Amino acid sequence: MGTILVIAETFGGKLRKSTLNAITFARTLAGKTGGDFAIGIIGSGIAAVGGELAGYGAKGVYVIDNPGFANYLAAPFAKAIVALADQVGATSVAATSSTFTRDLLPRVAARLGAGMVSEVVAVIGDGAGVKFTRPMWAGNVMATVEVKSAKAVFGVRGTEFEAAAPSGGASPVQTVAIAPDAGANQRYVKFEPVVSSRPDLGEASVVVAGGRGLKDKAGFAILDPLADLLKAAIGGTRAVVDAGIAPNDLQIGQTGKVIAPNLYIGVALSGAIQHLAGMKASKTIVAINKDPEAPIFSVADYGLVADAFKAVPELVEEIRKIKGV
Numbered sequence: 001m002g003t004i005l006v007i008a009e010t011f012g013g014k015l016r017k018s019t020l021n022a023i024t025f026a027r028t029l030a031g032k033t034g035g036d037f038a039i040g041i042i043g044s045g046i047a048a049v050g051g052e053l054a055g056y057g058a059k060g061v062y063v064i065d066n067p068g069f070a071n072y073l074a075a076p077f078a079k080a081i082v083a084l085a086d087q088v089g090a091t092s093v094a095a096t097s098s099t100f101t102r103d104l105l106p107r108v109a110a111r112l113g114a115g116m117v118s119e120v121v122a123v124i125g126d127g128a129g130v131k132f133t134r135p136m137w138a139g140n141v142m143a144t145v146e147v148k149s150a151k152a153v154f155g156v157r158g159t160e161f162e163a164a165a166p167s168g169g170a171s172p173v174q175t176v177a178i179a180p181d182a183g184a185n186q187r188y189v190k191f192e193p194v195v196s197s198r199p200d201l202g203e204a205s206v207v208v209a210g211g212r213g214l215k216d217k218a219g220f221a222i223l224d225p226l227a228d229l230l231k232a233a234i235g236g237t238r239a240v241v242d243a244g245i246a247p248n249d250l251q252i253g254q255t256g257k258v259i260a261p262n263l264y265i266g267v268a269l270s271g272a273i274q275h276l277a278g279m280k281a282s283k284t285i286v287a288i289n290k291d292p293e294a295p296i297f298s299v300a301d302y303g304l305v306a307d308a309f310k311a312v313p314e315l316v317e318e319i320r321k322i323k324g325v
């Protein structure tokens with residue numbers, strides 16, 4: 001398969017940990033096809049990130065650091081990545097699926113004339129017969145996909161590939177002079193980040209998620225002290241997002257974020273398949289629901305049949321006692 005170019009994701013000049021999952025995918029694919037991989041970083045003021053990624057076994061780390069790439073725009077970023085792929089002789093491009101890469105990778109694929117597999121969860125077979133598994137219909141069907149084009153682009157589901165550990169060695173880090181395309185037909189206007197003191201939902205090791213059973217904003221707020229004590233991110237179902245109880249960026253599921261924390265606590269949510277599609281890879285799943293028949297219990301490691309308005313404050317009290325706070 002030649003060289004796989006892994007696109008690193010950064011935010012505010014810092015590396016997003018999710019990049020490490022795409023590196024594991026690239027190592028896996030390179031191992032199965034006898035190829036190698038390189039890492040590309042694009043942004044402004046991100047030179048230090050190149051050094052951070054030098055110990056993962058890439059044949060090279062390529063940094064495009066230009067003030068013109070300070071703010072993400074799909075068209076110029078896609079053009080730059082295609083130019084980089086050509087420079088390093090990459091036959092494929094891979095990145096961990098995220099809001100950013102879901103926007104970017106299809107454009108890269110179109111420009112490369114490459115077949116694309118999104119949400120890759122496994123690599124099967126090897127050599128020329130290598131194939132990829134991806135979920136369809138909220139994970140109810142797993143498709144096996146073969147790429148027949150000479151080039152390929154992969155969106156990798158980060159929850160299915162462990163974060164890569166450094167492998168030692170030092171890949172050469174090289175600055176590449178690729179400038180944004182001045183003729184691009186997109187203009188950056190503004191970015192309104194959600195400011196939160198909590199960990200990022202996509203990267204948190206503990207997530208407390210609430211559902212419609214919490215009724216309203218005041219009910220949803222019973223999750224706050226629990227999340228504070230566990231240093232957890234808060235998430236929710238589409239039902240609470242649609243009802244305006246929780247903001248859009250907290251949605252977990254098929255049409256929300258796909259997460260795999262070490263600990264997921266689902267409170268007063270039923271566990272609809274579209275929600276499970278976003279959290280069932282969590283390492284330990286705890287469910288609190290007053291209905292013993294709720295589907296969430298079928299995936300839970302620990303289940304508590306109880307009224308959340310009673311159980312959550314009790315849980316908070318017990319954790320406080322244990323932590324002595």
Ligand SMILES: Cc1cc2nc3c(=O)[nH]c(=O)nc-3n(C[C@H](O)[C@H](O)[C@H](O)COP(=O)(O)OP(=O)(O)OC[C@H]3O[C@@H](n4cnc5c(N)ncnc54)[C@H](O)[C@@H]3O)c2cc1C
Nearest residue numbers: 211212213237238239253254255256268269270275290308
């Ligand atoms: C195309 C499509 C995409 C979708 N994408 C998503 C998605 O990305 N994410 C997502 O979450 N959903 C998604 N949905 C919606 C999904 O089908 C469900 O409707 C939604 O997940 C239900 O949310 P819920 O569990 O909060 O609510 P409900 O299903 O209404 O469940 C509420 C639960 O709370 C329990 N409960 C009530 N009161 C209490 C209490 N006091 N104490 C304890 N338990 C209590 C009830 O027993 C019940 O099990 C999608 C649907 C479609 C059609």
